[in-house]
Amino acid sequence: MDSISNILSNVLDFLPYVGWVILAIMILVFIHELGHFLFAKLFKMRVEKFSIGFPPKIIGTTVGDTEYVIGLTPLGGYVKISGMVDESMDSDQLASEPQPWEFRSKPVWQRILVITGGVLFNMILAAFIFIGLKATYGSAFVPPLGSVVIADSTIAYDMGLRTGDKIVSINGRDVMQNTPIISIGDILNESGFVVGVEREGEGLTFRGPDDIMTQLNESEGVLGIGTDPPVVGIVLLATPAAEAGFRRGDRIVEIDGTPINFFNDLRHIIGETDGSEMSIVWHRPDSIASDIPEGATRLGITDDGSIIYQTGIAARDNDGVFQVGIKPIVFYEEYSFSESITSGIAQTFSTTSVIFVSLKRLFTGKEDIRKNLGGPIAIAKLTKEAADAGAYSFWNIVAMLSITLAIFNILPVPALDGGHLVFLIYEGIVRKEPSLKFRMATQQVGMALLLVFMAFVIFNDILKL
Structure with missing residues (x-):
């Protein structure tokens, strides 16, 4: 009973995460389906439905030949193109002769671009996000x-x-x-x-x-x-450190004879003083060296050319904590616009490589699949934590999820974009498409595999709550 109670409690704790994950998924699904949609329109294919979310339908409207829908189930979306065998398993229209506006009547290369359009747009979205983050935050x-x-x-x-x-x-x-x-x-x-x-x-x-x-x-x-x-990053104005002449780049190596190896060491020592004068020894790189700071003594020079100084300094009480006025x-x-583009694209490629390597490690048995695989609940938690951390973290997660969605969809599994792509490549090589019966059967198998996979990751998420 306790374990069931804990799971129910964790499910309630999870509810505030839902809004953020829905927002992230809606962005990713919209961009993915937009890729399919725009390429289909470019090649004059008839798009019967553009849906964000799965049935039941919340709201919809028809413009021209296309019905635009928002579904209640926010775990994906789809674009229904005339003359294409897709997740709907609708093959009635395939019994008649191909029509000029249908998917099946177009050249293989055009159909390949339509099928891969979603993956391409997810990658482009990730690149734009990384570019924007570099330009905004550096x-x-x-x-x-x-x-x-x-x-x-x-x-x-x-x-x-x-x-x-x-x-x-x-x-x-x-x-x-x-x-x-x-x-x-x-x-x-x-x-x-x-x-x-x-x-x-x-x-x-x-x-x-x-x-x-x-x-x-x-x-x-x-x-x-x-x-x-223990290197000075910022010297606050009107503080003991500023008055002693400390500068950015100075490395503090000793306080009252105690060696300093880490910035936290000097925080601890300074914080425990009572305001009495301390003897501080520091190294100043020759690139920022100038006249000897007032009140300091030059002790020598290090092997790398840094000048060694010693001075006396007294910390001041700041709301009950003694400080000298330096930050690590x-x-x-910072990036220029062109540098942001270069760096953002490079980050897109490096992130893609990491995700590919991660998948390889999973499927070659190096890693534990159950412990590393995350479903909607894990993604929701990650997205909410990123949103709480601020805009940078949220959009960074959206970019990574966009790349993950692209990679997942291009896998050669029937019912995914990659499965359709395999059939088109086969058709392009042998000049004949696989039989309708075979394609329908593989679609059904692919859908079953995806449903089993989704059930596994959701159940796995619940077990890890």
């Missing part, structure tokens, strides 16, 4: 400057990585200070996730688990590697 990340923080009992910790390691390579690629340290593409690398580090002067290599995607899902995406360099470094990258 990108931001904490640079890998120095050692990393490794959380206990995480994937990274189990790999053998430890706090204080300096990551020097990922999958054989040198880590650059002006790029994010790790991407999801790195983690799901087909040859394995390999991290090279420096630890106490020694070079070490660690490999991720074979089922790393499954473990990431179980840990809610937490790999366990954090970058927290974050790299912000």
Whole structure:
């Protein structure tokens, strides 16, 4: 009884997610079906119905030869084109001679474009979203400057990585200070996730688990590697740090004789002071070095050319917390319009590649299908969380779902766009289309497989609540 009660409670908690997932699905379905619709119209095919959502019909209107419908079941949509065997299984019109406005009367290449139009438009939508996000928000990340923080009992910790390691390579690629340290593409690398580090002067290599995607899902995406360099990003005006002459890029290495490896270290030490003067030692890169800050002492120079300074500074009480007025470094990258286009398209391709690799890992048995596969409930939860995080996260999820929808639809499964495409490619090669009986039978099999698949993912979602 307790388990049933928990499931019912979780279902009630899920209800606020519905609105966001419906919005996301309606956007994706509309764009997908619009691709089919516009290509059909371009080649002068008759479109009998354009439906967003499945029956029963909520509202509809007819313009010309086409009925435009919104259905009550918001899990998909369809475009019904005259002379085409589709999900409706309507074959009555195929008994007569092909008419000029029918799908079956058009050249194979035109029918291929109509069938793949939905997939193409989903990819274009993703690219436009990524381009818009790059142009509006740019990108931001904490640079890998120095050692990393490794959380206990995480994937990274189990790999053998430890706090204080300096990551020097990922999958054989040198880590650059002006790029994010790790991407999801790195983690799901087909040859394995390999991290090279420096630890106490020694070079070490660690490999991720074979089922790393499954473990990431179980840990809610937490790999366990954090970058927290004690480097100044912002110096607030009229604060002890500003008066002492600190600048962006300064690396704090010591406070009152205590070595500082991470920004959180100095937060902790400064926060526990009583306002007494502290001795701070920091390194300033030669690229920003100038005159010695007032009150500071130059102690020397590091091997990489940074100048070593020492000064005394007293933290001030700010609502019960002692602070000196500095914030950690974050790299912000803004894009011009042309750069946004290039970067957005590149992100579309890289995201597509990651999704393909993820599917390959699932179907080759590397990963646990049940733990990694998500249905409407999982998508709803993810979409709601993204919406709560803001516009950037919501549209980023919509773009990723758009690519996922495109890839799913192009799979060579009867009843999906990919199944129709296989028949058209066959017809183009042998100059003869498969028999109507065979196509109807495969459509029925495909629909049955899709219904079983949907039942599985929904039941799987419920079990994971």
